[in-house]
Amino acid sequence: MSLQQQLRTAALGGFVALLAAEIYRRSRAAAAPSPPSPSRRGPRESSSPRPPWQRSSSLHGAAMAQSLSSGCKRVSSFAPRLKPHRGQAAPHDNSDSDDDGTEALEQRVEWLLPRKMMVSIIVFGADGNLASKKILPTLFKLWRRGHLPRDAIVVGFAQPPSRGGKLKDSAQFRVHVRQCVEAVEGARAVLSSDALAEFLLRCHFHCGLFGNALSMQRLADMLARLESTRKVARTAGLQWLSHIKAKDPSPIRQQQAPASHTPLRGPPSPPGGTTSPRGDHLRSQRIATMVGSFPRARLGAQVRMYYFSVPPFLYHQICTALLAARKREALLPRRPSGESIAGQDVFPQPLPIEERFVLEKPFGKDTESCAQMVEELSMLREDQSYFIDHYLGKELVMNLLVLRFANVCFGAIWNRQHIKSVQVIFKEDIGTEGRGGYFDQYGIIRDVMQNHLLQMLALIAMEQPLSLSAEDIRSEKLKVLKACKPLSLDDLVVGQYVRNGDNPGYLEDPSIANKESTTETFAAAVLHVHNPRWDGVPFVLKAGKALTESKVELRIQFHSVPGVVSALSECAANELVVRVQPEECIYWKVQHKVPDLTFKVKQMRMDFQYSSKYIKSSLPEAYERLLLECLAADHSHFVSSEELLSSWRIFTPALHEMQERNVKPEPYLFGTRGPAAADHLARRYGMKKFGGGLTPYIFASEMQRNNSGTIKEVAHSSPRGQGDSPLKHD
Numbered sequence: 001m002s003l004q005q006q007l008r009t010a011a012l013g014g015f016v017a018l019l020a021a022e023i024y025r026r027s028r029a030a031a032a033p034s035p036p037s038p039s040r041r042g043p044r045e046s047s048s049p050r051p052p053w054q055r056s057s058s059l060h061g062a063a064m065a066q067s068l069s070s071g072c073k074r075v076s077s078f079a080p081r082l083k084p085h086r087g088q089a090a091p092h093d094n095s096d097s098d099d100d101g102t103e104a105l106e107q108r109v110e111w112l113l114p115r116k117m118m119v120s121i122i123v124f125g126a127d128g129n130l131a132s133k134k135i136l137p138t139l140f141k142l143w144r145r146g147h148l149p150r151d152a153i154v155v156g157f158a159q160p161p162s163r164g165g166k167l168k169d170s171a172q173f174r175v176h177v178r179q180c181v182e183a184v185e186g187a188r189a190v191l192s193s194d195a196l197a198e199f200l201l202r203c204h205f206h207c208g209l210f211g212n213a214l215s216m217q218r219l220a221d222m223l224a225r226l227e228s229t230r231k232v233a234r235t236a237g238l239q240w241l242s243h244i245k246a247k248d249p250s251p252i253r254q255q256q257a258p259a260s261h262t263p264l265r266g267p268p269s270p271p272g273g274t275t276s277p278r279g280d281h282l283r284s285q286r287i288a289t290m291v292g293s294f295p296r297a298r299l300g301a302q303v304r305m306y307y308f309s310v311p312p313f314l315y316h317q318i319c320t321a322l323l324a325a326r327k328r329e330a331l332l333p334r335r336p337s338g339e340s341i342a343g344q345d346v347f348p349q350p351l352p353i354e355e356r357f358v359l360e361k362p363f364g365k366d367t368e369s370c371a372q373m374v375e376e377l378s379m380l381r382e383d384q385s386y387f388i389d390h391y392l393g394k395e396l397v398m399n400l401l402v403l404r405f406a407n408v409c410f411g412a413i414w415n416r417q418h419i420k421s422v423q424v425i426f427k428e429d430i431g432t433e434g435r436g437g438y439f440d441q442y443g444i445i446r447d448v449m450q451n452h453l454l455q456m457l458a459l460i461a462m463e464q465p466l467s468l469s470a471e472d473i474r475s476e477k478l479k480v481l482k483a484c485k486p487l488s489l490d491d492l493v494v495g496q497y498v499r500n501g502d503n504p505g506y507l508e509d510p511s512i513a514n515k516e517s518t519t520e521t522f523a524a525a526v527l528h529v530h531n532p533r534w535d536g537v538p539f540v541l542k543a544g545k546a547l548t549e550s551k552v553e554l555r556i557q558f559h560s561v562p563g564v565v566s567a568l569s570e571c572a573a574n575e576l577v578v579r580v581q582p583e584e585c586i587y588w589k590v591q592h593k594v595p596d597l598t599f600k601v602k603q604m605r606m607d608f609q610y611s612s613k614y615i616k617s618s619l620p621e622a623y624e625r626l627l628l629e630c631l632a633a634d635h636s637h638f639v640s641s642e643e644l645l646s647s648w649r650i651f652t653p654a655l656h657e658m659q660e661r662n663v664k665p666e667p668y669l670f671g672t673r674g675p676a677a678a679d680h681l682a683r684r685y686g687m688k689k690f691g692g693g694l695t696p697y698i699f700a701s702e703m704q705r706n707n708s709g710t711i712k713e714v715a716h717s718s719p720r721g722q723g724d725s726p727l728k729h730d
Ligand SMILES: NC(=O)C1=CN([C@@H]2O[C@H](COP(=O)(O)OP(=O)(O)OC[C@H]3O[C@@H](n4cnc5c(N)ncnc54)[C@H](OP(=O)(O)O)[C@@H]3O)[C@@H](O)[C@H]2O)C=CC1
Pocket: 124, 125, 126, 127, 128, 129, 130, 131, 158, 159, 163, 164, 165, 166, 210, 308, 309, 310, 311, 312, 314, 360, 361, 362
């Protein structure tokens, strides 16, 4: 080919490539949602059906039950938005339908809570670590995504600066909330956010002493005032608000009536729906039907959700003072209705108050202290108490129920006949990082193993619940916990990380006072579930800080294949891996024949990566989901007090024995795999690590027959990673 011809061909090729790229770009642009443009009306005030990016991506009990019972039929016809993930080629689909995954997101409930619900969210310890890192940014995220009822208010509560608190009034609290959101979402994302401005107007602050009756009375008064203002504003609308503004230009009131606040504007019409009162009623009925697991998410009550983001020793005093204040509030005579604006009573009859108490771990340090805490909190009804374990709100943890009970293939093999071992692994590549004061009192067993890991174990091991109601799920989990034998020290390995290069050891953390502490930062434990399904199957729980990487996964290892062909029976066993985080995925390790002229057997991954099916940002975070569920009075993903006690019963004897015997943790270097003894423990229970290399066997054509005519296997162990096919493997 002449140079000219070559140039022409190259130019043509370039043009075709550009054309193809443009077609691809346009088709994606048509399929993908345009980014949400900031709206002055705020996330809920749009008058058209909410666009896909604002729709719920949550998978709740009833929605799940609905999809399970309807056979997960395709409903909507939204185009898929498959998005290549960092460094990945455009995703290839591994399902029959090209877009069922994305659709599953779209067809879920639109509004998890009725928009008109009256909700006050009170955050105790609003200036603390957890509130700043998680709770406040999550509340904003929910607001921005349009999941909070439109009149929701957030009230922060913390001690005054004279008692060590960091905030003194609502103005400072709003600056604090903005900073917390910025820290999570980045300053640029927040700068131009109208949603944040609107959210901040719903944020208020009360400075007081935890456990002080007067402080709680003042809080209750503040809540009553804010709630009645909201209620009136809702019924009378802007007219009333401007009237109040003119009469009482106090900062709080002014801020409640932003120009963009449109309390009277009706909710956006549901797709194909109406905004008339009747339409509203029908819509809330429709929501109630769709969200069957949210039975009490209703309009006729003022919900107050108290989030206890404080150390647990404060729970009892806060609750006592709070309940006393509430009793007093209930006894107060109704304020006389003197004023009427726009035909509305300014002090309308308050709605009945429904209170929810969200309590954070640690729930005691052993069975006894947990029982004491449960007893102290008995002033709360069980249905008001929400013991949070945020791992239960993680997408892949919730998916365990679907994976197991909506797939007959898993149901059939989920037992001791097929499963050889189960591992629940939690790894962090960071140390205690300033949380040493708390951590040193607890250690990794109490911090994550006794709660997060055990809850995941329970979901793996439980029988199918009678329904997806909170009661049924919790009762099945409880049976598993009760069937678990208390941990024996023989089945436990503990470690503590030490300096490795520039990375300081645990005892060097300035927040750890006791420089001789024997608190464990790593633990590997083997539990045994004594029931017909699991007898003899070791459940290995492994948790550690300052390890090689941050990862949480569940590994279910199956038996080797039985049969007469000994070579096959020694193949790597199947393994099912559920990666909870990061890069959520579920994969199988299976054997396949390497596609060449020989007969090599190799292990590979059959993969379902969430990033190739769902847009990452649409996966709800654990706290988002759990806060919403609490507002909706749904306990499905909260832990019952009986579960708390049963969990402690499994670990308490070993924890006490460790203390009595002064067991020293085995040192391990920061950034390594933890103590070698953990591997020995796993091996003792027959656990193997299967790499992705060739299994050490060659069959058929390469099988050599020895002189006697029997088959001789040729060992051919290939180092990990060698001879890789393009197929992914571990
Ligand atoms: N931080 C995290 O990542 C996680 C925390 N948790 C749990 O959440 C809860 C809160 O944790 P975190 O935010 O880290 O706690 P913080 O130490 O940051 O304290 C939270 C709040 O409690 C107040 N407080 C702390 N100690 C006392 C005390 N002795 N007397 C009176 N008030 C006190 C603080 O007030 P002040 O500012 O005045 O000190 C602050 O307002 C705890 O139960 C914790 O176990 C659970 C999971 C993760």
